[in-house]
Amino acid sequence: MPLYCDEELKRQPEFQDLEEALRTPEMVVRLRIYRHTDPAALARVAELKNLQSLSISLADVSQLLPRLDKMKNLQILHLQACNIPTFPESILSLSNLRSLSIGNSSLGALPEKISGLDKLEELSLSQNSLERIPQSIGRLTQLQRLGLSYNKxxxxxxxxxxLGALVWLFLDVNRLRQVPESIGELARLKSLSLNCNDLRTIPESICRLTSLERLSIERNPLESLPGCLSTMGIETISIEAEKRPLFMDWTYQPSDQPPRIALTDMKLFVEPASPFHAPLLAATESYGAGEFAPLILGLAREAVRIDSTVPDDYSRPGNSRLGGFPDLSDSELFPRDEEGRYWIFLAQLNLEDLASLNTYLPRAGLLSFFIESTESLKARVLFFEGDVRELKTIRHAGGEAMTDDTDDYTQSPYGVKFQRFVSLPHCPPEEMESGEAPDTYEKIRELSKGGDHYINGYTFTQHESPQEQAANELRGKPEEWVPLLQLGWDDKVGFCFWDAGTVTFTIHREDLRRGDFSRVHASLETS
Structure with missing residues (x-):
């Protein structure tokens, strides 16, 4: 039987039952086995002389491995979670092998003779225990994809x-302290991923990678980076916002509008004069965490809690409101997409109602919050500074008239009440992650629990914070971004963003100082 190319091979039927395959062995070209419990029976796979693609997951292959050398036509061999601590010698005889994957199998080392598999185009050895890669790997000159993530x-x-043909190189979650200068020779490389290593820098030779489209270097203790990264035309560079200044100017540039308030007068965080300062200090001391008091007080935000109250009948123009329809000075201000469909209106805040509860928002006017959808998360915040009593409620038909009818909150508008509040991060700071400190922190955080909607509060997230996301996309440092509004689950209004998630509108503090709400960032955090 001739060897098939990729497209021809994909058109062949894939057997997934070993007994069925053994009944017609001459017909079997592709075989996929999952959770097979009989190693002796599995060893009979070697009888399938025409087999060209074999994928086995979560099975005992100990009796099959010594017989793999009999499968001379094998082009694709994928073994996942099969407990293979030693590289099988028999694989080295598979001279037609083009794709080899041994993942999550405790593999401890690669033999020098791996170079004999000179037709390999793809080699994936992720989630193993590899501590070194032999020099001989450089002879695999047809290799296009190399995956070595999650090793040692x-x-x-x-x-x-x-490896002049290499296009994709994945090296995430290792212990790499440096990248070889020779990486600059990979002229065809399009994607390089180095997340979660111990890199202080990467070599200047990376500037020669003119085909590079994606570079991921997050979660490394980077101290310097080649300046060429900002001029190479790389489409995506994944790195923490605070580390972008290592290779480019990432300063946020606000508008030319003059500031309305000094930074020191904004009081985004709890200060000694705040009514929350003394209770927080007392709580840290009563729980025996006095040494952490400056740390906790430095993290505490001067927030405003928002609670939905009673249905809003639109009788008071400019009323603070969740859901329903917005009050605007002109219907043309209601954001729409290119097809004329209305964006999702989420909330409007009467700033005069909030004036006594914060020092960072404008003293009067109306803020109205919209998103295009919970998929795109394009945001629009409108700031009306005139007399809110002159505004008119702008309605539409809802449902199909909207960009996303699954997030139609037009039927249940609710008024709100505001309460001055203190907000602490949901997870303890790094300094309080050991011993009894996390439990102590959780007790202190009781002072900031309750509610689902906030102004200037912390958002629970399992990944990047809203401030980090905003800084990554719109420049500046994460600490310069302010959580302007967070909206969570609300059964009255009907808010349920994905899996009871939280939509957060974030604004740069320089824009907030200027009353400029034209570049607000929106994100959605959900479990």
Missing amino acids: LEELPESLGN
Whole structure:
């Protein structure tokens, strides 16, 4: 039987039952086995002489591995979670192998003879225990994809630069302290991923990678980076916002509007004169965490809690409101997409109602919050500074008239009440992550629990915070971004963003100082 190319191979039927495959062995070209419990029966796979693609997951392959050398036509071999601590010698005889994957299998080392598999185009050895890669890997000159993530690699061989056909290189979650200079020889490389290593820098030779489209270097203790990264035309560079200044100017540029308030007068965080300062200090001392008091007080935000109250009948123009329809000075201000569909209106805040509860928002006027959808998360915040009593409620038909009818909150508008509040991060700071400190922190955080909607509060997230996301997309440092409004689950209004998530509108503090709400960022955090 001739060897099939990729497209031809995909058109062949894939068997997923071993007994069925063994009944017609000459017909079997592709075989996928999942959770097979009989190693002796599995060893009979070697009888399938025409097999060209074999994928086995969560199975005992100990009796099959010694017989793999009999499968001369095998082009694709994928073994996942099969407990293979030693590289099988029999695989080295598979001279037609183009794709080899051994993942999550405790593999401890690669043999020098791996270079004999000179037709390999894809090699994936992620989620193993590899500590080194042999120099001989540089002889796999047809290799296009190399995956070595989730291992224990501390260094890479210089011969890596000989892989001239390489397009994708994945090295996440290792212990790499440096990247070889030879990486600059990979002229066809489009994607390089180095997240979660111990890199202080990457070599200047990366400037020669003119085909590079994506570079991921997050979660490394980086101290310097080649300046060429900002001029190479790389489409996506994934790195923490606070580290972008290592290779480019990432300063946020506000508008030319003059500031309305000094930074020191904004009081975004709890200060000694705040009514929350003494209770927080007393709580840290009563729980034996006095040494952490400056840390906790430095994190505490001067927030405003928002609670939905009673249905809003639109009788008071400019009323603070969740859901329903907005009050605007002109119907043309209601954001729409290119097809004329209305964006999702979420809330409007009468700033005069909030004036006595904060020092960072404008003293009067109306803020109206919209998103295009919970998929795109394009945001629009309108700031009306005139007499809110002159505004008119702008309605539409709802449902199909909207960009996303699954987030139609037009039927249940609710008024709100505001309460001055203190907000602490949901997770303890790094300094309080050991011993009894996390439990102590959770007790202190009782002072900031309750409610689902906030102004200037912390949002629970399992990944990047809303401020980090805003800084990554719109420049500046995460600490310069302010959580302007957070909206969570609300059964009265009907708010349920994905899996009871939280929509957060974030604004740069320089824009907030200027009363400029034209560049607000929106994000959605959900479990």
